[in-house]
Amino acid sequence: MFTERVQSRAAKREATRLRVLSSAERLFREQGFGSSTIRQIATDAEVSTGTVMSVGDKDALLVAIFDTWIAAVHHGREAGHGRDEATPLPPAAAARKVLDLVEPFISYFALDLELSREYAAVIVRGTHESEVFQALAGALLSELESLLARTPLTATGAGAGARTLYFAYLGILMTVGNGALDQRGAISQFQEVIQFVVDREGTQR
Incomplete structure (x- = not known):
């Protein structure tokens, strides 16, 4: 009771x-x-x-709004996790899947640039912690590494590649939030980073 x-x-x-x-x-x-x-x-x-x-105060509410939405996307993916995780992926298919992982977040930040700019400012001030940089960071890193592990990259290369993509993703989100990149430009730049990572299989042997 x-x-x-x-x-x-x-x-x-x-x-x-x-x-x-x-x-x-x-x-x-x-x-x-x-x-x-x-x-x-x-x-x-x-x-x-x-x-x-x-x-929370207004800043904390704003951080929680972003964190709650991002967490919901991750939890939605967990429901389907494991269905194809053992299937090898050629670089082009891996690049598409990586972009599919990250594109919803870029689109969300681009949805309301003023609000995203306020969020980025709160994060830069460091007065409120965001799950995006803690538990949610681990979730995305794990998703990225699992994808890259299905490419010809070595295990070490997959881990390093996941970290490279994650930090590029954070930088692009903050840049979108500051209004320096629009959604199309952000996706294009992230595609370049993805291509750089997944095309490294020839140097990992």
Whole structure:
């Protein structure tokens, strides 16, 4: 009985957190990050300002919005993980699959450049930690390495290639967030990095 009550309270807290994040995202996108207030978010979510602040200040809410969406993409992929993981991949097919992994995130950042710019600024300030650079980083690195392991790259090459792609991905996301690259340019530049990595099989033997 006690465990059920604890689980019920935890589920209620999570539902409230998601409602706050949903209201915050809608207001941030509709009227801008700078123009939105904690009070407005509380009113929209039908909670107190204290409840909103228990989820986080505006910067923390913004980071959580991005992290929650990115995490959902990763969790969705886990459901289908393992179906073809042993099938060898020629470089061209591997490059396409790597781009398929990363393209949703580039597109998400390009969806609202103003909000992405605010997110990038929060990350650069270092006042709020993002799961994108922690648990979600591990998830993406693992996905990338699993893909590259199916190419002619050696195990060492696959690990190094995954790290190269991951850091290129972070740099491109931040560049898109700063408005220096549009979606098409970002995808084009990441394709160049992918090609550089997957075409190295000839030097890995």
